[in-house]
Amino acid sequence: MQSETFRVPAHIDTVRKVTRIAAEYAASAGLSEDAVFECRLAVDEACMNIIEHAYDFDESAVIEVHLEAHHGEWHMHLTDFGEAYDPDTVDMRPLRSRDINQLQPGGLGLYLMHRVMDEVHYTASPHGNRLVMVKRR
Numbered sequence: 485m486q487s488e489t490f491r492v493p494a495h496i497d498t499v500r501k502v503t504r505i506a507a508e509y510a511a512s513a514g515l516s517e518d519a520v521f522e523c524r525l526a527v528d529e530a531c532m533n534i535i536e537h538a539y540d541f542d543e544s545a546v547i548e549v550h551l552e553a554h555h556g557e558w559h560m561h562l563t564d565f566g567e568a569y570d571p572d573t574v575d576m577r578p579l580r581s582r583d584i585n586q587l588q589p590g591g592l593g594l595y596l597m598h599r600v601m602d603e604v605h606y607t608a609s610p611h612g613n614r615l616v617m618v619k620r621r
Contacts, residue, residue: 486512486553494538494545494564499531502549506560513553515621522600523558523619529593530562530615538566538613548612556621561614568608 486509492498503524510523531547539545550561571594598604603618 487551489548489550491546491548494531494535494542494547494566496532496535498547499528499535502531502547503527505549506551506558509551509553509560510558510619513558513619513621514556515558515619519558519619519621523560523617526597526601526604526617526619527560527562529596530617533593534562534564534566534615537569538564540567542566558619560617562617563612563614565612568613569606570608571606 488505488509492502506527507520507524510520515523534547535541535545545564545566548561548563550559550563552559594604597617600619601617602620603616605616607614607616
């Protein structure tokens with residue numbers, strides 16, 4: 485098993501670094517190229533949600549990242565110390581009935597994470613809000 489924990493500034497510039505490292509772990513777990521891409525997509529969406537919604541673009545905020553690569557399995561834990569949310573209030577249904585040209589940017593991140601990951605769990609606590617994502621081969 486390979487694992488690593490680190491903190492990064494909650495800046496848009498940092499998202500590329502986190503997705504790159506996450507992709508390296510997904511590849512080292514033996515996931516397919518498509519699965520690695522899906523991990524990158526989910527990590528990008530998750531980090532952007534934290535930056536925008538948990539921290540409201542606070543320049544002093546941090547994201548704690550924990551990555552694990554097992555044979556055929558990838559785990560990522562993202563912890564923020566900002567505003568929590570109630571996942572039950574987010575509409576996760578796909579927007580099939582609406583014209584793609586009528587969609588506004590944003591709002592699909594959680595849906596995409598749940599769609600491409602094998603597991604997505606969110607826990608809010610006074611010690612930080614933790615998002616756990618798992619992808620299996």
